[in-house]
Every structure is written in C-alpha cells, then in structure tokens.
Amino acid sequence: MNLDGGAESPADAIRSALEFLGDRLLSDHSLAPLCTYRAGGAAELFVVVGDDNELATIARAISSVSGGSLIEQGLLHTIGKGSNLLVSDRGVKGLVLQLGESFAEIAINGESGDRVVVGVGASASLPVVARRTAAMGLTGFEWAVGIPGSVGGAVRMNAGGHGSELREVLTRVHLVDLESGEAMSMVPAQLQLGYRRSSIRAHQIVTGIEIELERGDSTEAERRLSEIVKWRRENQPGGANAGSVFTNPPGDSAGRLIDTAGCKGLRIGTAQISDKHANFIQVDPDGKADDVMALMKDVVQRVEATHGVTLHAETVLLGFPPADVAAVKAPLGEVSDD
Numbered sequence: 001m002n003l004d005g006g007a008e009s010p011a012d013a014i015r016s017a018l019e020f021l022g023d024r025l026l027s028d029h030s031l032a033p034l035c036t037y038r039a040g041g042a043a044e045l046f047v048v049v050g051d052d053n054e055l056a057t058i059a060r061a062i063s064s065v066s067g068g069s070l071i072e073q074g075l076l077h078t079i080g081k082g083s084n085l086l087v088s089d090r091g092v093k094g095l096v097l098q099l100g101e102s103f104a105e106i107a108i109n110g111e112s113g114d115r116v117v118v119g120v121g122a123s124a125s126l127p128v129v130a131r132r133t134a135a136m137g138l139t140g141f142e143w144a145v146g147i148p149g150s151v152g153g154a155v156r157m158n159a160g161g162h163g164s165e166l167r168e169v170l171t172r173v174h175l176v177d178l179e180s181g182e183a184m185s186m187v188p189a190q191l192q193l194g195y196r197r198s199s200i201r202a203h204q205i206v207t208g209i210e211i212e213l214e215r216g217d218s219t220e221a222e223r224r225l226s227e228i229v230k231w232r233r234e235n236q237p238g239g240a241n242a243g244s245v246f247t248n249p250p251g252d253s254a255g256r257l258i259d260t261a262g263c264k265g266l267r268i269g270t271a272q273i274s275d276k277h278a279n280f281i282q283v284d285p286d287g288k289a290d291d292v293m294a295l296m297k298d299v300v301q302r303v304e305a306t307h308g309v310t311l312h313a314e315t316v317l318l319g320f321p322p323a324d325v326a327a328v329k330a331p332l333g334e335v336s337d338d
C-alpha cells in the first residue's frame, strides 16, 4: 500500500523489492541506445545485473513480489544486445534486466577426443565467441560471426545463419527463473528450439551455455570467418537495423516476397525498407519505432495482397499494444513467440 492508502503500482512493488540495488536501479531509462534500431522509448525500471549472486538475489526478491502476477502482466523483460528488438516509443512497463560484463566469460570446460566443450556466458557477443573459438583452433561456431547479438538472445531466438543454427552445437543452458527465484540447468531438448524460436519466456534469464565444438584448423576457421563477413558486407545493409524483420515462410524467402510485392525502398516517416535487402528495415538517426511498426504492418498487408502469404515478424516487440503485435505476428502454433 502507498502512504495515502492507495494500492501500490507494480513498478512501486518492484522498486521496493529491489531497494538493495540503490541507484543502480534506474527509472525511465532510455532503451534506444541499447537497441540496434537506435529507436524506441524507455524502460520504467532498468538494471544491469552485476553477477550471478546479484541475479540470484534479484530473482528471489522479484519472485516474492510477484507470485506470478508480474509475469502474467508482462512486466519483466530481459534484453541482450537489442539486435532483434523493437521497443515502442511509449516505452516498456515494469522491469528490464540486462546481464553485465561478468556474464561474458568464454572458457574450455572439457575435452574428449576431438570434441571440446566450451562454456560461454550469456552476455558474450556472438562475433567475439566466433572469433575466440576459431583462434583456439575450434570449429563449429563460425556462422555466428556476423550476428551482432548476445549468447542469451541467441538461445531465446535459436539464432542461426549460413546453414547452421545454435541448437546444432548447444549442449546445456543455464537459466534463472524470476517466477520461482531458482537457478536451473536444461538440455536443448527441453527448450523446443525451432526456427528462430524457443520455449524460453520473458521471466527466464539465460545466464550461460555450453557448446560442443570440434578441434580443427584455426587458419581454415579464420578463412571461413572472413568469407562470412565479406558475404554479409556485400549482401546486407548497414545503418540502424535489427536484421531480418520477418521469418522465412516454409519453402520461401521473406526478402523475395517483400521485394516482389514492390516494397523495396518503401518509406514511412523515418523507417525504410532497405534497397539492398528487402527483409531489412533501416531507421534514420533519431528515428521512431512507431514508423518501423507502421512499415511492418504495411509490408504484411502488401505481401498478403500480392502473394496470399501472411508474414510473421522475427523481431521481438516490447511495449506495443496486442493489436499491433497481432498485425505483424501471425500465430505460429503451439510455441508462442512473445
């Protein structure tokens, strides 16, 4: 309850529970600089989590507030490197967590013959992991060199490219559940990893993973890295974007459908469909997330009208009304994609 006898708002309840964080618990913290679109509003509450112990304390505190209700109301979120995120210009209610640098370690955990198990923290960047493992003479993670996300985001999205995806090398995922306050460890089979999806929900924070790579030739691995970086430079646009906006429908490519629906170069306000790759949206400096959303809706309608195919946004949407989300995320079946 408030001093005036009114019911405490969820943000106040979170603030009281996390009082021990002091001024590290930030209010109205702008998320635009933390997203590759460089657009969007603020988190009502935001914290960069220092280490495992602090995350455990936060999880216990949050689980005691919520009894599940903060989760049901969509008031808990984790962000990684914001490379697959569109945050509404009106911001995000509740608490947004981001794991800090202490979660970025990369270490060899074990070896058996040519197989090497590497432990990687969830805030490690995918290109760094790709380059470090290649330099160690390990092969199997080169595909990730051009994906500017974190390992945690890559698990949630089952990131992939160049014919590979994370689940092919993933052997274990360490998580903290903000609902129960518990830390746990899961095998990939428990996570329903599919094409750019998993069963990981907003209250489950990935803290680290184990991947199994093979001993190989570091020169060959580094040649492959250069090849991938060159391909990305030639085929994907730069600027402020969040990679592929829509997933590829079965047997087709979202880029081809968008292109042949006449959308290349289409602009709404500060957002434009890339001339280089039709499944990328680029945002002007100081652009608006609302423009990106409007453009996404427009593209869905044009592709539907031209091809009769309903596109599904790969981009994770934070802070948008359900009608906006429904307009760009066609239902995908049993695994929800919130």
Ligand SMILES: Cc1cc2nc3c(=O)[nH]c(=O)nc-3n(C[C@H](O)[C@H](O)[C@H](O)COP(=O)(O)OP(=O)(O)OC[C@H]3O[C@@H](n4cnc5c(N)ncnc54)[C@H](O)[C@@H]3O)c2cc1C
Pocket (backbone or CB within 6 Å): 036, 077, 078, 079, 080, 081, 082, 083, 084, 085, 099, 122, 146, 147, 148, 149, 150, 151, 152, 153, 154, 155, 156, 157, 158, 159, 160, 161, 196, 200, 202, 204, 205, 206, 207, 236, 241, 242, 243, 244, 316, 338
């Ligand atoms: C230029 C460019 C190219 C790209 N190319 C590819 C590509 O080839 N293949 C591909 O798959 N993706 C690609 N992406 C998209 C993006 O980089 C990946 O989806 C990446 O894995 C997202 O990681 P992130 O840390 O940025 O996650 P965010 O964008 O910060 O978050 C994405 C989702 O992951 C969740 N999340 C983040 N961290 C955690 C965590 N620790 N625990 C639990 N959940 C978490 C968030 O809650 C959110 O639901 C590209 C993006 C860009 C900008």
